[in-house]
Amino acid sequence: DIQVTQSPSSLSASVGDRITITCRASQGISTFLNWYQQKPGKAPELLIYGAFTLQSGVPPRFSGSGSGTEFTLTISSLQPEDLATYFCQQSYSDFPRTFGPGTKVEIK
Amino acid sequence: QVQLQQSGPGLVKPSETVSLTCTVSGASITNDHWSWIRQPPGQGLEWIGHIYYSGGNINLNPSLQSRVSISVDPSRNQFSLKLISVTAADTAVYYCARETVKIVAKTPKNSYHYYFMDVWGSGTTVIV
Numbered sequence: 001d002i003q004v005t006q007s008p009s010s011l012s013a014s015v016g017d018r019i020t021i022t023c024r025a026s027q028g029i030s031t032f033l034n035w036y037q038q039k040p041g042k043a044p045e046l047l048i049y050g051a052f053t054l055q056s057g058v059p060p061r062f063s064g065s066g067s068g069t070e071f072t073l074t075i076s077s078l079q080p081e082d083l084a085t086y087f088c089q090q091s092y093s094d095f096p097r098t099f100g101p102g103t104k105v106e107i108k
Numbered sequence: 109q110v111q112l113q114q115s116g117p118g119l120v121k122p123s124e125t126v127s128l129t130c131t132v133s134g135a136s137i138t139n140d141h142w143s144w145i146r147q148p149p150g151q152g153l154e155w156i157g158h159i160y161y162s163g164g165n166i167n168l169n170p171s172l173q174s175r176v177s178i179s180v181d182p183s184r185n186q187f188s189l190k191l192i193s194v195t196a197a198d199t200a201v202y203y204c205a206r207e208t209v210k211i212v213a214k215t216p217k218n219s220y221h222y223y224f225m226d227v228w229g230s231g232t233t234v235i236v
Contacts, residue, residue: 001170030220031220031222032220032222032223034224034225036153036225042230043203043228043229043230043231044153044203044225044228045228046224046225046226049210049222049224049226050210050212050220050222050224053210053222055224055226087152087153089153089155089224089225091222091223091224095167095168095169096155096157096167096168096169096170096171097143097155098155099152099153099154099155100152101152102152102153
C-alpha cells in the first residue's frame, strides 16, 4: 500500500493568515493527489484534484502544488469558514486508495 | 445535480451483518465508480472499496476484503455495502461517494486519468 502522511496534525491561525499543509507519499505518485475539506459533523468535500486543479466552486484562496512524493495545500488568506480538517488522498494506480491522517485547522 | 442518499441501520450487534444502501439521483449508476469510505469516531478516513458497474470491476481494501461485498442495483440506481461479522472496531460513520475521472492529455500519445471523489453522501453512523 502507498502510505500517506500529513503535517502538521493540527494548527491554529488567525483570520487573514496564510497557512500551508504538507502531504507526503511513501512512493512517487506523480500528481495523483487529491485534497478534501471536512467541516465538523459533515461529510468531506473535494477541494483539489490532480495535485493542483481546483474543484468547481472552491474559492481561489485555496491552492495545491507538488508532485512525486511531496505536496502542499495552501490557504492564502484564512477565513472563519475554513475551520475544518483537511485530508489528502492518493489515487495512483494501485489500490487501496489511501488518505492522510488529516490536519485540523483552528481559528485563533 | 448529483446527490447520494444513504440508508441503513444505525445499531448492529457483534457478529452480525451490516447492510447499507446509497441511492443515486442526478446520474446513472452505470457510469463512474461508486465508493464506500468509513471514519471511526475521532479518526481519519478509510477507503473500503468501489464498484464500476459497466466494467464489472470491484476493488476492495485488502484489510477488509474477506468481510466486505459491494453490489449495484441498476434498476433502482443504487449501490450497497455488506460487512459481515462486525465487531466494535467497525463502529464508524460510513460514507458513500462517487469517484469520477478526469482524463488529461499529457502528450499526443499519453494521457493521465485523475480519479477523485467529488460527490459524497451525508454519512450513516453505524454502532456495533
